[in-house]
Amino acid sequence: MSVELSIQNLTAGYGAQIVLRNLSLDVESGTLTALIGPNGHGKSTLLRAISGLVTIAAGQILLAGTRIDRYRPDAIVARGIVHVPQGDLLFPDMTVLENLRMGSYLPAAARLERQRLEEVFTLLPKLRDRQQQTASTLSGGERRMVGIGRGLMTSGRILMLDEPSLGLAPIIIDQIYEVVDTLRRSGRTVILVEENAVRAADIADEIHLLDHGGIAWGGTGAELSGRPELLETYLGA
């Protein structure tokens, strides 16, 4: 296995407020890496820095050995890093289908649009019946599925999912996790931000605990299960 995404000594934040301090993290190709950690400690900011929405102050981000940290967000997507953001960020006045089709906006993805659409509908069958519904009228679970489906329409090799289970009923969470599992088995590299450490430990190849803008601990799910004091200290679980 090889390191696909490498984050080295990353410092980033919003204006004068520094959120990530000197953070380093390697993600290996074809693995599922979970990021856990308390609220407001920079998990989403890390994903936003990777996808170029947050300008970094220091450090570097390498994709397969190439520096991408000065690229615009559209150039980063074009290189195959897909970010399904926290809170879905759908296009509210577009239909489900239009939202999905925005995922294949870039030419490389547009060529495969029909095929991808079929794949998304197979993976998330509910969306097939909802194609013509306006996004702003969807339920929370449906919205999440559109957000994930829209991400899958892109030509991404690396998929970053920010809290895909947030605010959903357990039965919907199970469905979402089935999808995540399918994606992982399809050989993609997945970076998953998850509140629920038990869920994360269950599915991830590697888990990293993000605290105060740095990686406080890293290991496998099994290792995390053997360290209950970690969860207690950092997550109050």
Next chain:
Amino acid sequence: MDVSLQILASGLTLGAMYAISTAGLALVFGAMKMLNMSHGAILALGGYLSYFALTGLGLPAPVGITFAVLVCAAVGVVIYHIVARPMLQSDNFETRIFIATIGVGVILESIILEAFGPQPKPQPVSVPGSLMWGGVYLPYQNLMILGVAVLIMAALGFALQKTRIGRAIRATAQNRDAAQLMGVRIGGVYALVLAISGGLAAVSGITISSLSSLLPNMGADPMLKAFIICVVAGLGSVPGSVIAALFIGVFEAVVQYIFGVRFSFALLLILVILVLIWRPHGVFGRVQGVRL
């Protein structure tokens, strides 16, 4: 009967002119939360450029109009790069760009004043003749303005709904971050909407001055009306602003006929206040976000 049709006809012409200038303002606000206060000055610039091309350079009307539209579109792009882009990331972009574009408007108006002087100038673009139809007097000039407005609105609507770049504009308007995550280069979208808006301002400046005359500050009134129409429609709603523009044009024509010109603006403002009491976010607006 004849009178009411006559009022309707002139109201629709007025509304069509409002629609052209308002659509540009709404497009820019919808896509980038930028209230372009220099819109009126760009509109005047468009009118003067057409005058300059036709009267000064002796160019044929289609060439002169195209020239004015292209230059005003370029002015929009320049405003993006020099004024808007440096402050896009700042916290109070909406306030800053509002104030900055007032400055841009003053600069443009001063340039016009310096170049063409304060005296009114005639707009050479005109279609002579008229038509009597069912007792209604319809100058070809007005019919042309209506036709141009319908064409432009249809083209704009089609482009926004059906083309790839139109989808990018709508996506940017509805969620800037998400649009970027889909691969939309929003800098390009912003430059483009300002260019379209500049071109539309030129068309509106030419049509408005063809019915009256050119004055350096001729953009102030249409700009104010465009702003009022945007607020009534709900800021950023392009189809909504077109409907509101037509409605307000007819409203103004009716009020002018019944109460006289001096009441039209006061009654327009009363109408706006009533609409905003009824729907605080505009007729087509929503509590959050904007429509495009």
